[in-house]
Amino acid sequence: MDLTGGDTQDIDFDDLTSPTLSDVQRQVLNFTESRPVELDIDRMLAEAIDQAGADDLDDTDGFGDRLAAHVAAIDGDTGLTQLTRGTLRQRVIRLLRNRLSLTDLIKRYPEIESIPIEKPFIVVGMPRSGTTHLVNLIAADPRRRALPYWESQEPIPAAARAPTSSE
Numbered sequence: 001m002d003l004t005g006g007d008t009q010d011i012d013f014d015d016l017t018s019p020t021l022s023d024v025q026r027q028v029l030n031f032t033e034s035r036p037v038e039l040d041i042d043r044m045l046a047e048a049i050d051q052a053g054a055d056d057l058d059d060t061d062g063f064g065d066r067l068a069a070h071v072a073a074i075d076g077d078t079g080l081t082q083l084t085r086g087t088l089r090q091r092v093i094r095l096l097r098n099r100l101s102l103t104d105l106i107k108r109y110p111e112i113e114s115i116p117i118e119k120p121f122i123v124v125g126m127p128r129s130g131t132t133h134l135v136n137l138i139a140a141d142p143r144r145r146a147l148p149y150w151e152s153q154e155p156i157p158a159a160a161r162a163p164t165s166s167e
Contacts, residue, residue, distance in 0.1 A: 029081070037085035039075045041068060044089065048096035054104035063099070067092075094153065101156040 013019050049055045074088050125131040139146030
């Protein structure tokens with residue numbers, strides 16, 4: 001069953017640094033390159049505030065300076081495609097939204113910071129070294145709670161998307 005609505009073609013990468021693209025791939029790339037991605041911190045913050053429903057970043061730790069340096073590094077990288085810039089822009093907005101949501105959650109429930117976390121498992125390692133398998137092995141133990149990927153990306157549900165008591 002063809003879910004793409006048309007003919008499918010194998011994608012063959014003969015050279016990862018300069019791949020041979022089909023006409024459709026070239027059209028998509030040209031289209032994305034014709035739409036510049038703005039990396040305006042105030043606009044990204046406004047989007048994050050709108051999504052989080054909170055507006056306090058708690059910049060007592062110099063977060064704003066680090067954010068500005070990060071965005072400037074992305075903006076200054078002339079080798080990025082507009083597609084990559086757009087992806088990084090969305091990542092910055094997600095991280096801002098998470099910080100706004102966390103700051104708001106701690107304001108509403110300050111006792112969260114005093115909850116002890118006893119004997120956490122923290123798995124770190126170089127890429128392709130087996131860390132994912134180790135995490136999956138630990139997660140298979142019913143006495144443990146593993147962090148699902150989606151939760152690492154969205155640790156605090158937005159108010160409008162908060163789980164109900166039946167979930």
